[in-house]
Amino acid sequence: MSEDPSRVGVIVVAAGAGERLGRGIPKALVQCAGRTLLEHALHGVLTSAVAAHVTVVVPRGDSQLRSIVAAQTHPQVTMTAVDGGSNRPESVRAGLNALPPDIDIVLVHDAARALTPPHVFRAVAACVRKGSAAVVPGIPVSDTIKVVEGDTVTSTPERALLRAVQTPQGFNAATLRTAHADPSAAASATDDAMLVEMLGIPVTLAQGDPLAFKVTTPLDLTLAEAILQAPQYAKEQQ
Numbered sequence: 001m002s003e004d005p006s007r008v009g010v011i012v013v014a015a016g017a018g019e020r021l022g023r024g025i026p027k028a029l030v031q032c033a034g035r036t037l038l039e040h041a042l043h044g045v046l047t048s049a050v051a052a053h054v055t056v057v058v059p060r061g062d063s064q065l066r067s068i069v070a071a072q073t074h075p076q077v078t079m080t081a082v083d084g085g086s087n088r089p090e091s092v093r094a095g096l097n098a099l100p101p102d103i104d105i106v107l108v109h110d111a112a113r114a115l116t117p118p119h120v121f122r123a124v125a126a127c128v129r130k131g132s133a134a135v136v137p138g139i140p141v142s143d144t145i146k147v148v149e150g151d152t153v154t155s156t157p158e159r160a161l162l163r164a165v166q167t168p169q170g171f172n173a174a175t176l177r178t179a180h181a182d183p184s185a186a187a188s189a190t191d192d193a194m195l196v197e198m199l200g201i202p203v204t205l206a207q208g209d210p211l212a213f214k215v216t217t218p219l220d221l222t223l224a225e226a227i228l229q230a231p232q233y234a235k236e237q238q
C-alpha cells in the first residue's frame with residue numbers, strides 16, 4: 001500500500017461531554033496552556049502528515065468546536081466536522097460515513113488524547129500499510145491490574161502480558177466498516193479494535209507513547225498543562 005496521504009482518513013472523536021472533567025463544557029473545548037484540547041489534538045494529526053482527510057466528530061448542536069475545525073487551514077488536508085452520537089461507537093460511525101468512500105486506511109483518534117505525538121500516527125499508519133488489518137498503539141502497564149467482582153478480587157492477570165492501549169488506532173477501511181456494521185453489537189465497545197477482535201481478525205500492537213494519555217480527570221489536565229510548559233516537550237511534537 002502506498003504512502004499516499006490521499007488514501008488515508010483520520011476520524012477525531014470529540015463528541016463526549018467530558019463529565020469526569022467537571023467543567024460543564026465539552027471536554028474538547030477545555031483550554032490547556034492557551035489552546036483547546038481539540039486544537040492540541042489536531043496539531044498532532046496535521047503535523048504527522050499521514051492523512052489528506054480529517055473528520056472531527058463534535059457534539060450535536062455544538063458551534064464552537066465546528067468553528068475551531070473551520071479555522072484549521074492546511075493546503076493538503078480536507079477538514080470536515082460532523083455531529084456525533086450518544087456513545088463513542090456511534091460517533092466513530094458518523095465520522096466514517098463522512099470520509100470519502102475510496103480511502104484505504106482509517107485512523108480513529110480520541111481528541112481527549114490531545115498530546116499524542118505525530119510519530120505515533122506515523123507508526124500506526126505504517127503498520128496498516130504493511131498489511132495489518134487493525135493496529136493499536138500500546139504501552140506496558142506499571143500498576144498490577146486485578147479483575148474484581150464487586151469488592152472481591154477474582155484474579156490477577158500477569159502484568160507482563162498487559163498493555164494500556166491508546167489511540168490513534170489504525171484500520172484497513174473495509175475492516176473498520178465491517179466492524180461497525182452492527183450498531184447494537186458495537187454500542188458497548190470502549191475502543192474500535194475490540195470490534196475487530198470480535199470478528200476474529202488479528203489486531204497488531206504498535207509502539208505507543210506515554211504522552212498519548214487520555215485527559216479524563218482534573219489531574220490529567222494538570223499533567224497536560226505541566227507537560228506543555230516543559231521545555232523538552234517541543235521536541236516530541238515533530
Ligand code: C5P
Binds near residue numbers: 016017084092112214
Ligand atoms: O468517554 P471516553 O473517555 O471513552 O471518550 C473517548 C473519546 O471519545 C473522547 O475524545 C470523546 O470526545 C469521544 N466521544 C465521542 N462521542 C461520544 C462519547 C465519547 O466522540 N458519544
